[in-house]
Amino acid sequence: MTTVITGASRGIGHGLATAFAALGPVIATHRGQAPDAPALPGLEWQTLDVTAQDSSPDSPRALGSRLTGRPVDLLVCNAGVYLGKGLAFEDLKPDHWAQTFAVNVTGVARTIQALLPNLAKGKRPRIAIIASAMGSDTRAPGGAYIYRASKAAALNLGRNLAVDLKPRGIAVGIYHPGWVKTDMGGDGADIDADTSVAGLIAQFSALDLQDTGCFRNYDGSPIPF
Numbered sequence: 001m002t003t004v005i006t007g008a009s010r011g012i013g014h015g016l017a018t019a020f021a022a023l024g025p026v027i028a029t030h031r032g033q034a035p036d037a038p039a040l041p042g043l044e045w046q047t048l049d050v051t052a053q054d055s056s057p058d059s060p061r062a063l064g065s066r067l068t069g070r071p072v073d074l075l076v077c078n079a080g081v082y083l084g085k086g087l088a089f090e091d092l093k094p095d096h097w098a099q100t101f102a103v104n105v106t107g108v109a110r111t112i113q114a115l116l117p118n119l120a121k122g123k124r125p126r127i128a129i130i131a132s133a134m135g136s137d138t139r140a141p142g143g144a145y146i147y148r149a150s151k152a153a154a155l156n157l158g159r160n161l162a163v164d165l166k167p168r169g170i171a172v173g174i175y176h177p178g179w180v181k182t183d184m185g186g187d188g189a190d191i192d193a194d195t196s197v198a199g200l201i202a203q204f205s206a207l208d209l210q211d212t213g214c215f216r217n218y219d220g221s222p223i224p225f
Contacts, residue, residue, distance in 0.1 A: 001123070002027070004072050004112055006048060007079030009035040012130070012177050015197040016076060017043060027072075029063070029079070050079050050107025053100075054207055060107075064114030071121035074204060076132045077108045082147050089145055104150035109157060118172075125170045126207045128200075129158040133176040133217070138224040155215060155225065162213030171212040175203055178218045191218075 001024040008017040008028035013036065017028035021043040029048035046066065052059040062206030067179045081103045084096035108129060119125040133139055155174050162172040177200060179190040199218035207214070 001025075001073040002071060003074040003076065004067075004115060004118075005029065006050065006107075009113040012180060012193055012196055012200075013076075013078040016078065016200065019197050019201055027067070031058070032111040034051055041222070048079075048111075050111055051102045060110040060114035060154065063111075064117070067115070067118055068178045069121075070118055072115055072118035073124060074126050074128065075115055075119060076128045076130065076204070077111055079107060079111075080104050080130065084146050085144070089121050092146060094222045100146045101153065104147075104158060105153045108154055112161065119170055120168065124208075126204065127158075127161070127165075127170060127172045128175055128204050128207065129154055129172070129174045129217070130160065130200075131155045131174045133223050136215075136223055136225060159213050159215075159225075166209055166212050169209070171206040171207050171209050173203065173211065173213075174215045175200060176215075176223055 002211065003024065004021045004027045005017050005020065006029045007013040009030035017026050020026045021040045021175060025042045027044050027046055029046050031049050034045045046063055047058045048060065048063050049056070049058040052061060054061045055118055056062060058184045081100055083100050084092045086160040112127060119127070130155045132151040134148045135155045137152065158172050165172060177196045180193055196218050203216055203218065203220055215225060217223055
């Protein structure tokens with residue numbers, strides 16, 4: 001099984017890349033310089049900036065070109081940002097909105113577009129979109145406007161892709177990794193990265209066409225839309 005993981009230079013993405021490397025070939029992506037991490041058999045690093053123009057060697061389209069002909073069994077769209085964190089609504093800037101949606105929504109769509117030919121060659125092709133329970137319409141306590149809106153859009157994207165890709169044999173799942181102790185989640189988060197990673201891997205493994213379009217927590221519990 002070949003897995004592609006975006007945003008794998010740190011945090012949950014890095015944990016997923018390390019864990020999946022023990023299970024089979026992994027293509028892990030990073031922006032800029034490759035992370036300073038021990039070399040692992042089966043772990044291959046590729047540059048990817050999900051916001052880069054198609055003409056850039058770091059763009060999703062360029063990554064797709066470099067992987068031409070290589071089957072991908074699982075694509076994990078993990079790359080994401082949380083800009084404007086802690087700011088009041090009136091202090092949010094247009095760039096905060098534009099940059100967040102460029103990564104968290106458009107970047108996910110562009111990456112999936114670029115790797116659809118590879119997924120079509122996979123034995124049991126699956127797409128896992130790392131979203132957030134903060135994108136659920138039923139959980140709206142105020143604040144974190146940009147992040148919540150972007151994750152709601154990523155959820156909507158995944159739900160609609162699940163419908164359109166099912167006839168092509170590609171399953172799509174949307175997942176909340178939990179509130180994790182990472183640079184983004186902070187030290188006060190509920191769980192550590194290892195707990196999140198172990199749970200997510202189990203959910204990705206269980207994903208199939210009967211469950212496509214699911215929105216689940218890292219522990220498998222369903223999240224209301």
